[in-house]
Amino acid sequence: MTLPLARRGIVAGVAMAFGRALGDFGATMIVSGSVPMATTMPIALYNAVFFGSHEQALVLAFVQLAVAFAILFGVSRLGKVRPW
Secondary structure, three states: HHHHHHHHHHHHHHHHHHHHHHOOOHHHHHHHHHOOOOOOEEEEHOOOOOOHHHHHHHHHHHHHHHHHHHHHHHHHHHHHOOOO
């Protein structure tokens, strides 16, 4: 009975955690460094800019921006009351 009532809070928490993990750069760079094939989006974006592949960096930046907007849109829809 409690879990259906907490659905919005759980979804919002998961979305916020995913958004935080999407933008996490410093801790990942310090802990794991730059592993070529096993990396996160911010590290791949940094590597693309660092090695001069600006087209790839632009694509990665737009993908990251689209995911962030999708998360914001999804979380904002949680606050709207739907009549059942």
